Amino acid sequence: MKLRPWFLLAAVAAASCGGYDAPDEVTFGQLVYTQPAPTPGGQPSDLFKPLTSYYLDPSLEVWKDGQQQLPQALPSSTVTTITTRMGTGTGGFGYTQQTNNPGPGGVPNADVGLRLAYIQTTQAYYYNYCSIYWAYYYCYPGWAYAGSYTTGTVLVQMVGLKTIGTVVTPGKALWVSALYSVLGSAGLENAPRLTSALNQAFDQSPYLKTN
Amino acid sequence: MNRTYVCAALAAVALAAWPASAQSSGWTEYRPAKTLFTMGYQMSQPLGNFHDYIGSSSFRGFTFDWRSMLSKNFSGGLRFNWNRYNESYSNVTETTTGGGTVTGPTFHYADQFAIQAIGHYYFDTGSESRFVPFLGIGLGGVWSNTYQQTIDLGVSQSGFYFITTPEAGLLINLAKGGTSAALHLSVLYNFTTASFRNVSNAQAITETLGLSFSY
Numbered sequence: 001m002k003l004r005p006w007f008l009l010a011a012v013a014a015a016s017c018g019g020y021d022a023p024d025e026v027t028f029g030q031l032v033y034t035q036p037a038p039t040p041g042g043q044p045s046d047l048f049k050p051l052t053s054y055y056l057d058p059s060l061e062v063w064k065d066g067q068q069q070l071p072q073a074l075p076s077s078t079v080t081t082i083t084t085r086m087g088t089g090t091g092g093f094g095y096t097q098q099t100n101n102p103g104p105g106g107v108p109n110a111d112v113g114l115r116l117a118y119i120q121t122t123q124a125y126y127y128n129y130c131s132i133y134w135a136y137y138y139c140y141p142g143w144a145y146a147g148s149y150t151t152g153t154v155l156v157q158m159v160g161l162k163t164i165g166t167v168v169t170p171g172k173a174l175w176v177s178a179l180y181s182v183l184g185s186a187g188l189e190n191a192p193r194l195t196s197a198l199n200q201a202f203d204q205s206p207y208l209k210t211n
Numbered sequence: 212m213n214r215t216y217v218c219a220a221l222a223a224v225a226l227a228a229w230p231a232s233a234q235s236s237g238w239t240e241y242r243p244a245k246t247l248f249t250m251g252y253q254m255s256q257p258l259g260n261f262h263d264y265i266g267s268s269s270f271r272g273f274t275f276d277w278r279s280m281l282s283k284n285f286s287g288g289l290r291f292n293w294n295r296y297n298e299s300y301s302n303v304t305e306t307t308t309g310g311g312t313v314t315g316p317t318f319h320y321a322d323q324f325a326i327q328a329i330g331h332y333y334f335d336t337g338s339e340s341r342f343v344p345f346l347g348i349g350l351g352g353v354w355s356n357t358y359q360q361t362i363d364l365g366v367s368q369s370g371f372y373f374i375t376t377p378e379a380g381l382l383i384n385l386a387k388g389g390t391s392a393a394l395h396l397s398v399l400y401n402f403t404t405a406s407f408r409n410v411s412n413a414q415a416i417t418e419t420l421g422l423s424f425s426y
Contacts, residue, residue, distance in 0.1 A: 029316035
C-alpha cells in the first residue's frame with residue numbers, strides 16, 4: 001500500500017486558489033443608489049404627493065476625470081425610460097411633463113426638474129509581486145501588470161422649481177440617484193445598462209408617486 | 212569441519228536477519244499507537260449571523276493534526292485547519308442609515324486559518340474493533356480574513372481571534388499493525404470570536420473526511 005499524501009496537498013492547494021475573486025457578475029455589475037430628501041416626522045411620499053408636473057432637461061452634463069466637458073443630448077432610450085416611469089400612463093408616477101425649454105437662466109414651468117450628469121472616471125491600477133527573501137526585498141518586474149479602465153456613473157437629480165407647501169422650495173434637491181458603473185468605455189451610444197439602472201432606481205423609489 | 216562452519220554461518224545470517232524482517236513488517240505487527248497524524252478534507256456550513264453573511268457551504272477546507280497518546284484513551288496535540296467561504300449575490304437591496312436605498316451585486320468572502328491545542332477521548336471498543344468513536348475539543352486562535360466587494364469597490368477586515376472546537380468523530384481502522392491507518396470522520400462545531408461587518412462570533416459546523424496514521 002503506497003500512499004501519496006502530496007496528492008491531497010496539491011489538490012487542496014489547487015482548491016485554495018478558487019473562490020478568492022469576485023465573479024464577473026459582481027465586478028461588471030451596476031450599483032443603484034437612491035435617496036429622497038429628509039422629511040422629519042413624515043414619510044418620503046409626503047414630499048411628492050402634492051407635485052403634479054416635471055421638466056426633463058434634454059441635455060446631459062458630462063464630466064471626465066474632474067473636468068467638465070461639453071454637454072451631450074440625452075440618449076433617446078433614457079428619455080423614453082424617464083418619461084414612461086414619471087408619466088401618467090400605466091405604471092407611471094403620475095406627473096405631467098412640461099416640455100417648454102426656458103433657455104439659459106430660465107426656470108421651467110413645472111413643479112420639479114430632472115437633470116442627469118454623466119461622470120467618467122479613469123481608474124488606474126498597478127500590481128507587482130514583491131517578497132522578502134532572507135534580508136532581501138525582491139520585486140519581480142516581469143510579474144507586474146498595470147492598466148486602466150473607465151467607469152461611467154450617471155447622477156440623476158430631481159430639484160424643486162416652485163414653492164409647494166412648506167417643504168418644496170426652488171432649488172431644493174428632492175430626490176437623487178447615483179447609477180454607478182452603468183456606462184463604461186462604450187459611452188452613451190449603447191446604454192442598455194443605463195436603462196435598466198434607471199428602471200431599478202424608479203423601482204426602489206415608489207414614494208415618488210403623486211396623487 | 213567446513214560443513215560445520217558453513218551451517219554456523221548460515222544460521223548466524225538467518226538469526227541476524229530476523230530483527231530486520233520484523234522491522235520491515237511494521238504495518239502488520241500490532242502495537243498500541245503512541246502518535247497519530249490526521250490529514251483531511253473539510254466542508255463547513257456557517258451558522259447564525261455568519262450564515263446571514265455567507266449562506267452557502269464551504270467546500271474548500273483542509274485539516275492537519277498531530278496527536279500524542281497521553282494514556283490509553285486520551286490524546287493531546289495540535290491541529291491546523293483552514294476553511295474558505297465565499298458567496299456572491301446577484302442583487303442585494305439595503306437601506307442606509309440616511310434613508311437611502313442601494314441595490315447591487317455583492318461578493319462575500321471569508322478565510323479562517325486556525326491553530327489549536329487539541330485533546331481527545333477514545334471510547335474503548337476492544338483491540339479487535341474496527342471502529343473507534345471519539346470526542347474531542349480544541350482551543351486556540353484563528354486568523355480571520357474577510358472581504359466584501361460590489362462592482363470595483365472592495366473592503367476587507369482581518370484579525371486574530373479565539374476559537375474553540377468541540378468535536379465528535381469516528382476512526383474506522385483500515386490497516387492495523389505497528390503503523391495503522393484509519394479513515395477519519397468527524398463533525399466539529401467551530402465557535403470563534405471573529406467579528407466583522409454584521410457578524411459577531413462567527414460560528415460554523417464543519418465535517419472532516421480524512422486519513423489518520425498512527426504508530
